[in-house]
Amino acid sequence: MTATLETSAMTTAVRLTGVHKSFGAGRSAVSALEGVDLSVAPGEFVCLLGASGCGKTTLLNLVAGLERPTAGDITLSTSRPAVMFQEAALMPWLTASRNVELALRFGGMRRAERRGRAAELLELVRLAGLGDKRPHELSGGMRQRVALARALASAVQGSRDGSPALLLMDEPFSALDAITRDVLQGELLRVWRATNTAVLFVTHDVREAVRLGQRVVLLSSRPGRVVREWSVDGLEPADEAVAVDEINTSLREVISSHAAA
Numbered sequence: 559m560t561a562t563l564e565t566s567a568m569t570t571a572v573r574l575t576g577v578h579k580s581f582g583a584g585r586s587a588v589s590a591l592e593g594v595d596l597s598v599a600p601g602e603f604v605c606l607l608g609a610s611g612c613g614k615t616t617l618l619n620l621v622a623g624l625e626r627p628t629a630g631d632i633t634l635s636t637s638r639p640a641v642m643f644q645e646a647a648l649m650p651w652l653t654a655s656r657n658v659e660l661a662l663r664f665g666g667m668r669r670a671e672r673r674g675r676a677a678e679l680l681e682l683v684r685l686a687g688l689g690d691k692r693p694h695e696l697s698g699g700m701r702q703r704v705a706l707a708r709a710l711a712s713a714v715q716g717s718r719d720g721s722p723a724l725l726l727m728d729e730p731f732s733a734l735d736a737i738t739r740d741v742l743q744g745e746l747l748r749v750w751r752a753t754n755t756a757v758l759f760v761t762h763d764v765r766e767a768v769r770l771g772q773r774v775v776l777l778s779s780r781p782g783r784v785v786r787e788w789s790v791d792g793l794e795p796a797d798e799a800v801a802v803d804e805i806n807t808s809l810r811e812v813i814s815s816h817a818a819a
């Protein structure tokens with residue numbers, strides 16, 4: 559039951575070994591994860607799929623250090639993974655720029671440097687010139703871009719010592735319309751290539767997983783554990799369609815076993 563920080567031999571951004579997580583005790587205990595083994599390499603983009611309630615958010619929370627595993631080990635090579643959720647969760651009284659700066663502040667960066675860095679990150683997510691807007695003045699898609707810039711700020715912050723950055727994303731685009739989602743998926747890929755951050759991305763959408771990920775990992779129904787994974791890096795469009803079909807079939811099997819449980 560440990561969560562350790564790896565300082566030497568940084569061959570993984572995060573490694574989970576035999577991770578179990580239960581909530582509650584006695585007869586009302588819920589086993590959310592059981593024996594999860596999963597590694598993400600530095601700079602790798604891994605997508606996580608599974609039925610609703612199979613423990614995906616729990617897994618991200620464990621990696622983020624928001625929860626502790628009941629058993630098993632989590633080895634991280636960054637001191638502070640960054641997280642991004644379905645809702646942007648920005649501070650409503652702060653401007654877009656200040657929301658990003660806040661993530662840099664925890665790292666002790668000076669004010670002027672924070673401003674400059676926030677402006678760079680907002681430019682990276684194509685929000686240059688909108689740094690003075692408050693969240694209510696922005697669209698949902700723009701707010702998610704600010705959240706992405708903020709997450710990148712904390713990812714970079716958490717890896718200042720040169721260790722690989724890690725970004726944890728929990729269905730970050732699922733509340734957006736299809737066109738905005740498509741644009742933001744493209745932006746995320748561009749930003750990922752530019753920053754070489756490792757990404758662990760939870761989604762319900764197989765197409766999204768295949769488009770974004772280099773590897774797609776399927777969790778079983780609760781209690782979740784890794785049942786299958788696919789390498790989907792650099793597939794030609796025809797092969798991508800085959801992978802989407804195959805993964806959809808496996809996901810449907812997992813969901814129907816969940817419904818029957």
Ligand SMILES: Nc1ncnc2c1ncn2[C@@H]1O[C@H](COP(=O)(O)OP(=O)(O)OP(=O)(O)O)[C@@H](O)[C@H]1O
Binds near residue numbers: 581588
């Ligand atoms: N803090 C908690 N206390 C008690 N039970 C919890 C807690 N967090 C999660 N659970 C339970 O653990 C299981 C896994 O939940 P989790 O939120 O990780 O699922 P998920 O795969 O993210 O689902 P979804 O796809 O719907 O977001 C569920 O049965 C849930 O009720």
Ligand SMILES: [Mg+2]
Binds near residue numbers: 614615616728
């Ligand atoms: Mg969830």
